[in-house]
Amino acid sequence: MSPVVKQKKEKFTLSGKYLLLIFSIICILLMVFTYGTSAFDKPLNIAVGYVVVPFETGISRLGSWLSNRSDEFTDVKDLLAENEELKKEIARLTEENSILAQDKYELNELRILFELSDQYNDYNKVGAHIIAKDSGNWFSAFIIDKGTDDGLAEDMNVIAGGGLVGRISAVGPNWARVTTVISDGNYVSAMMLSTNDTLIVEGSLELMDNGIIAFSQLKDKENVVVEGDKVVTSKISDKYLPNILIGYIQYVSADSNNLTKSGYITPAVDFSNLSEVLVITDMKNVDYK
Amino acid sequence: MLRKVLMVIAAFLLFLLQSCVFPHMSLGGIVPNLILIITSIFGFMHGEKAGMITGFCLGLLFDIFYGDYIGLHALILTYIGFANGKFFGIYYPEDIKLPIGLTITSNFSYGILCYIFSFLIRGRLNLGYYLLHVILPELIYTLIISIVIYPLVLIVYKAFERHENKKKKEA
Numbered sequence: 001m002s003p004v005v006k007q008k009k010e011k012f013t014l015s016g017k018y019l020l021l022i023f024s025i026i027c028i029l030l031m032v033f034t035y036g037t038s039a040f041d042k043p044l045n046i047a048v049g050y051v052v053v054p055f056e057t058g059i060s061r062l063g064s065w066l067s068n069r070s071d072e073f074t075d076v077k078d079l080l081a082e083n084e085e086l087k088k089e090i091a092r093l094t095e096e097n098s099i100l101a102q103d104k105y106e107l108n109e110l111r112i113l114f115e116l117s118d119q120y121n122d123y124n125k126v127g128a129h130i131i132a133k134d135s136g137n138w139f140s141a142f143i144i145d146k147g148t149d150d151g152l153a154e155d156m157n158v159i160a161g162g163g164l165v166g167r168i169s170a171v172g173p174n175w176a177r178v179t180t181v182i183s184d185g186n187y188v189s190a191m192m193l194s195t196n197d198t199l200i201v202e203g204s205l206e207l208m209d210n211g212i213i214a215f216s217q218l219k220d221k222e223n224v225v226v227e228g229d230k231v232v233t234s235k236i237s238d239k240y241l242p243n244i245l246i247g248y249i250q251y252v253s254a255d256s257n258n259l260t261k262s263g264y265i266t267p268a269v270d271f272s273n274l275s276e277v278l279v280i281t282d283m284k285n286v287d288y289k
Numbered sequence: 290m291l292r293k294v295l296m297v298i299a300a301f302l303l304f305l306l307q308s309c310v311f312p313h314m315s316l317g318g319i320v321p322n323l324i325l326i327i328t329s330i331f332g333f334m335h336g337e338k339a340g341m342i343t344g345f346c347l348g349l350l351f352d353i354f355y356g357d358y359i360g361l362h363a364l365i366l367t368y369i370g371f372a373n374g375k376f377f378g379i380y381y382p383e384d385i386k387l388p389i390g391l392t393i394t395s396n397f398s399y400g401i402l403c404y405i406f407s408f409l410i411r412g413r414l415n416l417g418y419y420l421l422h423v424i425l426p427e428l429i430y431t432l433i434i435s436i437v438i439y440p441l442v443l444i445v446y447k448a449f450e451r452h453e454n455k456k457k458k459e460a
Binding site for chain 2: 014016019020023024026027028029030031034035040044045048052055056059060063067131132133134136137138139141143169170177184185205206208209272
């Protein structure tokens with residue numbers, strides 16, 4: 001036997017240090033590339049869409065079935081009390097509704113007079129289930145079970161319960177990631193419904209626990225913004241459609257420069273108990289055409 | 290070969306558990322870090338290469354789904370898998386102190402690294418808040434879950450070894 005033959009039989013192994021170096025280089029290159037471009041996103045999103053998402057859909061269906069079963073055991077007393085309250089609420093709402101119906105009739109008349117189309121009232125929406133939540137504790141995002149196959153695209157707005165949830169920040173064939181407005185480092189250009197003054201709504205991890213979001217740069221020259229005022233997405237935002245309710249002013253104070261104000265907003269959406277959301281398939285740039 | 294397939298399935302299962310099931314069981318909005326547990330376990334039970342590969346793959350999955358850009362969590366978890374693999378030589382299944390110590394250290398360094406790379410660089414300086422409200426609760430919850438998961442992994446391994454021995458005897 002010659003030594004050459006022996007060498008051939010030796011198995012090729014890579015020492016741990018070199019493997020670490022290779023992985024580090026791959027990671028750093030990926031970071032640099034994906035930070036600047038989104039060229040990798042599409043193939044990767046499609047790949048995980050076929051490998052991971054089917055399992056996630058299955059598990060979350062099982063999970064929601066189980067949590068529904070456990071909900072059925074809630075105390076009957078609680079339900080009765082809630083029923084009583086809801087009946088009162090219905091009575092109040094019916095009254096309010098009749099007034100609103102009158103107002104709407106008047107509004108339509110006025111709109112015809114002003115030749116305004118009510119383009120913001122009928123967005124096309126697609127319902128979606130939440131199948132997974134951000135598995136870390138640092139940011140607030142979740143995965144829904146619809147993607148490009150259902151006509152979704154990046155930057156589409158997501159709402160639930162009449163309020164803004166966030167926007168789609170990544171999308172695959174059968175899944176999409178929704179980054180919420182309460183997520184740290186997420187900014188939304190907003191305005192006061194009453195005065196049309198613009199402000200910036202800013203998600204923060206520190207405030208997330210208290211269920212509130214911060215806002216800043218509110219120019220309120222007439223000093224009319226008070227607690228409880230409605231905050232909606234602004235007309236000048238390039239990613240959010242206008243006039244979607246974000247929340248209500250909870251606290252407002254003047255900044256030290258005496259020009260702008262900042263404070264906190266109570267979001268209109270209960271982010272801790274979301275299970276279904278609506279995706280608005282109309283996009284901002286389409287509205288301008 | 291079968292062992293490797295089992296390891297892949299286990300890691301994948303824990304990733305799914307973490308993103309689909311544990312959010313329903315969050316305590317104060319905090320979810321335990323299962324992908325870190327499995328990276329750490331494979332690291333000290335099979336050596337640095339297994340730890341690194343597990344960390345890299347799970348980190349990459351995490352980044353694709355939840356990261357703004359891809360590679361950060363993959364990089365952090367790769368290094369954590371590698372560091373845990375360094376303890377492969379002094380690991381004994383009977384001793385629970387080492388796995389617990391490693392889980393705590395890994396999770397703490399993971400938390401600090403996440404804070405530095407995704408919060409500190411954006412000028413969020415309030416380390417105390419993040420330490421008390423995210424890093425430490427996650428550490429405690431993860432520790433409790435790892436005390437449950439680690440013996441389970443051991444039981445599976447023992448059953449697997451018995452099965453393999455049987456096969457060897459039959460052969």
